[in-house]
């Protein structure tokens with residue numbers, strides 16, 4: 001079979017034991033371009049794991065059956081169908097097959113949160129960044145003993161799971177100081193992965209530089225924009241005259257300084273990044289709040305079966321129906337309030353398919369209202385009747401509704417103190 005599409009994936013591979021450094025393997029990274037196309041050689045994409053042409057072609061076969069949904073700009077096919085009555089609001093999201101028919105995805109069970117993968121090796125977990133990034137630590141917390149697969153962009157991590165290169169992705173969605181990571185909200189909608197869990201990790205930042213460099217000699221600080229935002233006040237104090245520059249991820253910033261021998265530049269990154277890239281720690285614990293926490297989502301190709309024997313959260317995304325007027329958001333939120341369901345998060349993003357709506361009859365001119373997609377997390381499992389009833393009601397006010405996942409809440413206790421997690 002020849003693949004119907006070609007998709008470049010840039011990723012590196014490392015092994016990861018939960019929250020512990022594996023510097024030697026981690027350092028021997030190879031950046032590879034994965035071309036989904038016809039190859040005459042065995043396809044080798046990871047250290048130590050080679051994939052035969054047959055394996056690769058069968059992955060491509062699966063991929064080509066998924067391409068339609070990946071390329072669907074809003075992933076609207078399945079969800080818009082609920083409006084014409086053809087789809088019941090089900091406990092698990094509904095997938096569309098290539099012939100346009102609706103089929104139930106095969107759900108994972110709760111044990112699939114940390115299972116032995118079908119390919120018989122460690123679970124492969126895609127994250128954005130390079131070894132030493134907080135996302136790598138999050139992957140290790142979510143899936144202990146997983147093989148962490150570094151990806152250079154969030155989008156690549158989504159695709160790695162869709163293409164069966166990875167089994168799961170672990171991606172940040174919000175930080176207690178820096179706020180939402182909007183890109184991942186948009187990608188959740190564009191792709192068809194399911195949220196199967198969440199992990200929160202305390203993020204403990206350090207200021208790193210080459211050995212011998214003094215803080216007052218630093219004229220530039222580089223890091224992930226979230227990390228720069230989380231250390232804004234500390235950097236004002238420590239390096240008031242230094243320029244701040246955004247980098248792909250915290251650990252990549254540390255790696256860059258090390259690889260290029262930059263004596264005038266410091267990075268905001270983890271203590272593990274200092275160790276991996278042979279940098280010294282100029283200042284420790286420089287996050288502007290000691291309780292700096294980032295929440296990551298665990299994503300899989302299939303949803304898990306929601307349960308009621310432990311705290312669950314459900315994430316949905318919806319767009320209001322135009323003709324239902326301005327009180328739609330109020331009505332949607334009351335559907336949860338009246339059933340005593342707590343909301344833990346609400347986020348709005350531009351409605352990419354319909355960003356503007358012209359309102360008014362022209363007598364006083366016309367206004368252009370922005371249209372939004374609303375993302376809501378609530379504390380209930382889709383196995384609970386109250387959650388099902390709330391969503392049936394929400395359906396009445398929305399032109400689009402998708403359940404992104406119903407999954408166990410991260411309730412693990414953690415301390416605010418340094419880096420055992422990060």
Ligand SMILES: O=C(O)C(=O)C[C@]1(C(=O)O)C=C[C@@H](O)C=C1
Pocket residue numbers: 128129132133134135136172175181203224226227248249250251294
């Ligand atoms: O740059 C990293 O180390 C990341 O893992 C990314 C990221 C993010 O995107 O928010 C993760 C956790 C911290 O909040 C800072 C950065």
